[in-house]
Amino acid sequence: MECPPIxxxxxxxxxxxxxxxxxxxxxxxxxxVVARLPWRDILWALPEQRVLAFDRIGExxxxxxxxxxxxxxxxxxxKIFGIGGVVTHADQRRRGIASRVLQRAIGEANDADFGLLFxxxxxxxxxxxxxxxRFAGEVFALQPQGRIRFSVTDPYLxxxxxxxxxxxxxxxxxxx
Numbered sequence: 130m131e132c133p134p135i136x137x138x139x140x141x142x143x144x145x146x147x148x149x150x151x152x153x154x155x156x157x158x159x160x161x162v163v164a165r166l167p168w169r170d171i172l173w174a175l176p177e178q179r180v181l182a183f184d185r186i187g188e189x190x191x192x193x194x195x196x197x198x199x200x201x202x203x204x205x206x207x208k209i210f211g212i213g214g215v216v217t218h219a220d221q222r223r224r225g226i227a228s229r230v231l232q233r234a235i236g237e238a239n240d241a242d243f244g245l246l247f248x249x250x251x252x253x254x255x256x257x258x259x260x261x262x263r264f265a266g267e268v269f270a271l272q273p274q275g276r277i278r279f280s281v282t283d284p285y286l287x288x289x290x291x292x293x294x295x296x297x298x299x300x301x302x303x304x305x
Contacts, residue, residue, distance in 0.1 A: 135226060136185040138233050143194065146179030150192045150216075157216050167249070168281045172272055174198075174303035176213065180234045182226055191217045191226035193234045196305055197241060203296040210241035210289070213305040215248075228259060235287065244287035247304060253283065261285040266295040270304040279304050 141149070163169050176194030184190055194214040200207055212234055217226045238244060245264075248256060253263070264284040269276055279300070286293060 134184045134221070134224070135182045135190060135229060138180060138182045138229065140178050140180055140233070140237065143176040143179055146181060146192075146194070149181055149189055150179060150214075153189050153192055153216055153218060154214070157219060168247075171281055172303055173213065174211070174305045176305065178237070179214075180230045182230050189218070190221045191215075191230045193227075193230045194305075195234045195237060197239075198300060198302060198305075200301045201297075201299040202242075202291070202293050207242040207291065208240060209298075209300070210235070210238040210244045211305040212244060212246040215246070227255060231259060238289060242290045243293060244289065245298070246285050247279075247282040248285060249282055253285070256285050259287075261287050264293065264295075264298070266293065266297055268298045268300065268304075270300040271302055 158166075174196060177196040178194065180193045180195070181189055182191040192214060193212055193216075196211045198209045198211055200209045212231065215227055215231065235244060244261070246256065246261065262285065264286050268279045268284045270279040271277075284298070
């Protein structure tokens with residue numbers, strides 16, 4: 130694998146980071162693409178922070194966002210480290226950028242019981258290679274219409290303190 134051109138990786142607040150990340154999101158997921166995606170109508174939770182990877186000239190190459198959430202797994206209180214918005218510039222894919230951004234985000238997990246992200250099946254191999262595994266149980270989340278079984282994209286877990294293999298995860302809020 131070719132060495133990624135990352136010069137620096139920064140963690141910034143969600144709001145400040147959005148100003149930098151928005152052009153990358155619009156390039157990767159323009160409105161005509163989003164209109165065809167299974168998650169196009171989902172209301173997502175706002176992240177707490179963003180991880181941004183830049184090249185030497187300051188161009189944003191990759192992004193991930195994260196939050197911590199008190200939730201429930203089979204009725205037990207858990208703290209979930211949620212990752213979303215993993216994006217790599219189209220001409221920089223397969224160079225390890227997403228892996229490095231995810232590793233940096235996971236370094237912020239602190240007291241979380243496990244990590245959770247949602248992805249489309251076509252992206253699953255990337256996460257599986259990094260140690261994430263598909264959650265076999267059910268996930269519930271809030272949406273404007275109320276509490277729903279969240280099945281629009283697949284849940285993937287990364288074990289920290291606990292290793293849920295099945296059962297029910299209630300996000301106790303919006304998905305990310």
